[in-house]
Amino acid sequence: xxxxxxxxxxxxxxxxxxxxxxxxxxxxxxxxxxxxxxxxxxxxxxxxxxxxxxxxxxxxxxxxxxxxxxxxxxxxxxxxxxxxxxxxxxxxxxxxxxxxxxxxxxxxxxxxxxxxxxxxxxxxxxxxxxxxxxxxxxxxxxxxxxxxxxxx
Amino acid sequence: xxxxxxxxxxxxxxxxxxxxxxxxxxxxxxxxxxxxxxxxxxxxxxxxxxxxxxxxxxxxxxxxxxxxxxxxxxxxxxxxxxxxxxxxxxxxxxxxxxxxxxxxxxxxxxxxxxxxxxxxxxxxxxxxxxxxxxxxxxxxxxxxxxxxxxxxxxxxxxxxxxxxxxxxxxxxxxxxxxxxxxxxxxxxxxxxxxxxxxxxxxxxxxxxxxxxxxxxxxxxxxxxxxxxxxxxxxxxxxxxxxxxxxxxxxxxxxxxxxxxxxxxxxxxxxxxxxxxxxxxxxxxxxxxxxxxxxxxxxxxxxxxxxxx
Numbered sequence: 001x002x003x004x005x006x007x008x009x010x011x012x013x014x015x016x017x018x019x020x021x022x023x024x025x026x027x028x029x030x031x032x033x034x035x036x037x038x039x040x041x042x043x044x045x046x047x048x049x050x051x052x053x054x055x056x057x058x059x060x061x062x063x064x065x066x067x068x069x070x071x072x073x074x075x076x077x078x079x080x081x082x083x084x085x086x087x088x089x090x091x092x093x094x095x096x097x098x099x100x101x102x103x104x105x106x107x108x109x110x111x112x113x114x115x116x117x118x119x120x121x122x123x124x125x126x127x128x129x130x131x132x133x134x135x136x137x138x139x140x141x142x143x144x145x146x147x148x149x150x151x152x
Numbered sequence: 153x154x155x156x157x158x159x160x161x162x163x164x165x166x167x168x169x170x171x172x173x174x175x176x177x178x179x180x181x182x183x184x185x186x187x188x189x190x191x192x193x194x195x196x197x198x199x200x201x202x203x204x205x206x207x208x209x210x211x212x213x214x215x216x217x218x219x220x221x222x223x224x225x226x227x228x229x230x231x232x233x234x235x236x237x238x239x240x241x242x243x244x245x246x247x248x249x250x251x252x253x254x255x256x257x258x259x260x261x262x263x264x265x266x267x268x269x270x271x272x273x274x275x276x277x278x279x280x281x282x283x284x285x286x287x288x289x290x291x292x293x294x295x296x297x298x299x300x301x302x303x304x305x306x307x308x309x310x311x312x313x314x315x316x317x318x319x320x321x322x323x324x325x326x327x328x329x330x331x332x333x334x335x336x337x338x339x340x341x342x343x344x345x346x347x348x349x350x351x352x353x354x355x356x357x358x359x360x361x362x363x364x365x366x367x368x369x370x371x372x373x374x375x376x377x378x379x380x381x382x383x384x385x386x387x388x389x390x391x392x393x394x395x396x397x398x399x400x401x402x403x404x405x406x407x408x409x410x411x412x413x414x415x416x417x418x419x420x421x422x423x424x425x426x427x428x429x430x431x432x433x434x435x436x437x438x439x440x441x442x443x444x445x446x447x448x449x450x451x452x453x454x455x456x457x458x459x460x
Contacts, residue, residue: 003178006185008192040178044170048199091208098205112172113206116389119172137168141202145164148201 003040007047020046097147101139108133109140156190163194167202254288260299263411263434265388270294273306274313279387281408300332300408302385307346317341323349329359330385334404336369344384350374390430394444396423402444403457406430412437415451417458 004013004020020043098106104126111122112133123133166184169175185192260266262281269275270291278284282299294303295316305313305324315322317333327346333339341348342364350357350365357374359365364379383393387409394402399416402424406414409430414437426444433439437455441448446457 003182003185006182006192008189008196037176037178040181041170041173041175047196048203051196051200094205094208110209113202114210118174120174134168137171138164141164141167141198144201144205145160145198148197148204 004043004047007044009047016043016046016050094144094147097143098140101143105136105140108136112137156194159188159190159194160198163191163198166195167198171199171202255285255295256288257297258282258284258286261411262407263409271306275304277302277304277385277388279408280411296331296333298333298335300330300387300405302328302330302388304328305346320351321353323352328384334369334401336400338367338369338401340364340366342379342384344381391427392430393427394424396425399424399446399457399459402446406433406440410434410437413454414440415454415456417447417456 004016009016020039095106098109108122108126108128111117111125112119117125119133119137120130122128123130126133162184166181169177170181185195258266258268258278260278260280260282264280266278267275268278268286270286274291276284276294279300279302282301283297284299284301285295285297287293292308292311292313293316294301294314303313303315303324305327307313307324307327313324315324315331317331317339318337320339322329322331322341324346327348328344329346329348330342330344331339332341341350341359343359343361345361347361348359350359355374357365357376359376362378362381363376364384365374365376367374386393387405390409392405392409394405397405403414403416406412410433412433424444424446428440428443438448440446440455440457441460445460447460448455448457450456
């Protein structure tokens with residue numbers, strides 16, 4: 001709760017706690033090595049999702065409670081043909097931007113964010129130190145945040 | 153009170169650190185967020201941008217024959233990277249002599265995955281424990297002898313992509329689909345985008361997005377049921393979802409993805425449902441027990457799963 005408030009959930013924090021639990025149950029993760037960490041992570045990702053969908057709807061006001069209510073799994077993931085062309089162009093510009101940062105930065109970003117590999121394994125795969133991976137990701141994140149700012 | 157620029161830098165740091173599964177310092181992160189509402193906003197901006205970028209790449213990665221031409225070079229560079237990476241990875245390539253085909257087989261060990269780019273816009277993600285036959289001279293053909301692969305195919309009506317599975321043939325209609333072929337002969341075809349024509353010369357079943365076609369081992373009966381498109385190919389992210397699956401099926405899929413020798417207890421029936429991340433199993437193979445409500449015990453070099 002405290003974390004969700006700190007993350008900017010405001011009055012919706014209580015509803016979100018409920019949703020965090022639902023998410024955790026739906027994923028049926030069973031025993032987890034670090035339950036508290038897992039809880040925080042789930043809450044954090046939920047907030048990121050929320051923020052993104054609210055932004056995409058063009059509503060910057062924080063009406064968290066009914067953003068993406070009840071989309072059955074898999075359905076919302078199917079973009080219309082029109083949206084797909086837009087998305088392809090957007091993807092091309094994101095890829096071009098990442099490419100522009102150098103192949104190493106782009107590869108690290110892809111492995112970590114698209115394939116979901118932990119930073120430690122990305123470092124091991126590429127024979128780099130963890131701090132190098134972190135700083136490369138930082139470069140990519142900064143460029144993407146700048147890109148997003150320009151776009152909106 | 154830090155300046156906007158400094159807050160931005162801190163937010164970048166936290167976004168990188170908290171975005172990693174290994175991150176544990178949530179207490180410190182929370183204190184930072186609470187120190188100033190501008191912190192949370194800056195963090196939100198960074199993570200939203202990153203999440204959106206990752207999302208559009210992931211969504212557009214699959215078959216997109218309609219990308220505007222001026223964007224092609226960027227895509228090709230990525231694919232070039234993918235080709236180079238897979239070439240570096242390809243270990244055992246054996247060459248077969250076909251009539252007009254130049255076939256070669258790509259094998260993956262259980263627990264291993266590999267991606268092969270066939271042409272710009274077409275690639276195959278190969279799961280562990282798989283034998284996939286490809287053709288040097290024809291990038292629009294693949295034969296899945298055993299195992300599982302996710303095909304992301306650029307549509308070309310004049311030259312459709314063909315996948316042979318056992319004695320069956322699949323023809324794509326521009327698409328992302330996952331094909332599984334087990335040692336016993338069972339097969340399944342799950343479609344995330346586009347459509348697949350199964351056995352066009354015979355049964356001629358069209359499999360649409362969100363559908364999975366199955367054929368059990370030793371039968372010719374086909375069933376088509378629903379599947380969440382997000383589930384198709386999820387093994388690439390280390391996730392497996394079972395819906396009233398048999399123990400033998402669960403064991404086979406676990407073996408393929410983890411490389412751990414799981415086996416089904418002999419004579420055990422039972423239908424298993426659940427969705428799991430396989431990463432924890434690599435550390436502790438017995439963790440599958442509570443995850444899916446099964447019993448697990450070691451027997452020689454194997455982990456035998458059974459009804460609880």
